[in-house]
Amino acid sequence: MGYQDEWLLLEAEDDIDEAEHRPPTEEFLFYQAVTKGDIEAVRKNCEQERFLDSEGVGVLSRNPITNLKYHFVITTAMITRLCKQKGMELEQAFRMSDFYIQKLDDIHTVQGVRNLHDEMVLDYTEKMRRFCHSNTNSRHISVCKEYIYSHIKERITIEDLSDELGVSASYLSRLFKKETGDSVSAYIRSQKIDMAKNLLQYSEYSMIDIANRLSFSSQSHFIQQFREYVGMTPKKYRDLHHTIHWEIESEAENPKLEEQH
Known part of the structure; x- marks a missing residue:
């Protein structure tokens, strides 16, 4: 009996292990x-x-x-x-x-x-x-981005960042805008929305759960900010993207993968 036949027989058995794999x-x-x-x-x-x-x-x-x-x-x-x-x-x-x-x-x-x-x-x-x-930003802006990344689930203010860096809020605001082209608040919002997109796509968290996890003031505020940034509501985004898509390149698409493994 070949392996394929053995599998087909095993699959048909009533006592086959039916334990489900985790989602x-x-x-x-x-x-x-x-x-x-x-x-x-x-x-x-x-x-x-x-x-x-x-x-x-x-x-x-x-x-x-x-x-x-x-x-x-x-x-x-x-x-x-x-x-x-x-x-x-x-x-x-x-x-x-x-x-x-x-x-x-x-x-x-x-x-x-x-x-x-x-x-x-x-x-x-x-x-x-x-x-x-890694980027070409000054040390202040690099540390600023690192802080935002590490505290993305919290409510972050320009005062939090300026205290962390030991500089004035007005100086940090001007420097951030000059080096990144965004205001501090706009950058924080974009990072939170990007995280929200991931949660909408890959988790089962409700809108209110996501809003709370990312420290939006309310669910309605989260929906408003998301719509302004993404161009659609969180619900619409989830309806369109709520699938697991691994995006693993096939070996045919990347010859070097086939060469090495």
């Missing part, structure tokens, strides 16, 4: 946090040991260590390709992937694989954080 939304949001350089979200995921949670995850090997290693390789491959698509230099992305996967050869415990996983995802995340925030 892809959580997995995608984790990968997205890595590619955006969101250290806080990725570290929280690691602390919760989500990588070791077997509920809703496929069994790839009857040996628990081997099973975990297979999932490690899948996670590394996904992160490598997504980071590359978001701007990481291709050779760096694949060299990191090769390095961490080869490290699996010397690990023979669940805790060891988990520790390597956490080190791997945080390494990619930190490199993407640096990439996402």
Whole structure:
């Protein structure tokens, strides 16, 4: 009996394991946090040991260590390709992937694989954080953007930023406008709306939940700001985009992927 026949027979059996796989939304949001350089979200995921949670995850090997290693390789491959698509230099992305996967050869415990996983995802995340925030802005503006990025879920004012930098609010306002072309408030709003778009597309949070998570003064204020920035209501945006779209390049589209892996 060939493997295909064996699978068809297994699939038809009444006693086949019918445990459902976890929804892809959580997995995608984790990968997205890595590619955006969101250290806080990725570290929280690691602390919760989500990588070791077997509920809703496929069994790839009857040996628990081997099973975990297979999932490690899948996670590394996904992160490598997504980071590359978001701007990481291709050779760096694949060299990191090769390095961490080869490290699996010397690990023979669940805790060891988990520790390597956490080190791997945080390494990619930190490199993407640096990439996402690398620019030609002055130190003040770079620190300002970093603060906004790290406190995006909070209500941020120009006074918060000026206190953080130890400069006057009027000076920071003029400098920010000069270097970025946007006012501080407009930049903060755009970053919050971008985060809202991700939540609308990849989560099940309600409008009021999203408004509260991003510290908008009210749901109606969130809807108004979203419509002005995006050109449609949050509901319309969700109706159009609420799907999981991995956007992984096929090997046919990128010959170098086929050459290396």
